[in-house]
Amino acid sequence: MRLRKSINNLRREYKLNKLSEETVQKNPFKQFELWFRNVIKLDLPEQNAMVLATISKNTKPTARVVLLKGFGKLGFKFFTNYNSNKGKNLKENSSASLLFYWGVLERQVRIEGKIKKLSKTESKKYFDTRPIASRLAAWASE
Numbered sequence: 001m002r003l004r005k006s007i008n009n010l011r012r013e014y015k016l017n018k019l020s021e022e023t024v025q026k027n028p029f030k031q032f033e034l035w036f037r038n039v040i041k042l043d044l045p046e047q048n049a050m051v052l053a054t055i056s057k058n059t060k061p062t063a064r065v066v067l068l069k070g071f072g073k074l075g076f077k078f079f080t081n082y083n084s085n086k087g088k089n090l091k092e093n094s095s096a097s098l099l100f101y102w103g104v105l106e107r108q109v110r111i112e113g114k115i116k117k118l119s120k121t122e123s124k125k126y127f128d129t130r131p132i133a134s135r136l137a138a139w140a141s142e
């Protein structure tokens with residue numbers, strides 16, 4: 001009961017930033033780069049964490065956190081196991097959305113599009129850079 005009351009009373013005034021057509025970059029990738037540079041500069045925790053939402057073939061949506069591992073005009077990169085639930089979802093429906101939320105900056109970035117596989121070479125290259133424990137974890141899990 002008290003918890004419900006506390007939740008109802010949670011309130012925050014958002015007044016740090018404005019998004020204006022005069023100052024926003026025309027190219028959204030460029031805008032993302034500016035914002036992401038800022039996130040890195042401030043050394044925020046989990047700076048590259050993003051929520052990835054996918055849809056199953058029965059149109060059931062699922063969201064989870066993954067880590068951004070690169071971006072550019074071709075898109076946003078992350079790595080996962082193709083046999084995971086998200087991997088299976090994306091095989092059936094390549095539409096997905098990404099969401100970044102940087103609370104201290106009072107900022108979210110919403111991205112929608114199609115997911116494509118990276119090349120085998122790029123996946124392998126990334127895998128080889130990972131610490132041994134992470135590589136073992138990737139082998140052991142989907």
Ligand SMILES: Cc1cc2nc3c(=O)[nH]c(=O)nc-3n(C[C@H](O)[C@H](O)[C@H](O)COP(=O)(O)O)c2cc1C
Nearest residue numbers: 049062064065066067078079080081084085086087
């Ligand atoms: C901070 C954080 C970062 C994560 N990064 C990744 C990632 O880069 N790739 C990944 O496959 N899972 C990552 N995970 C785990 C996923 O959130 C998820 O639990 C897992 O991939 C299984 O998801 P699925 O069953 O929907 O496929 C991360 C979780 C957290 C909390």
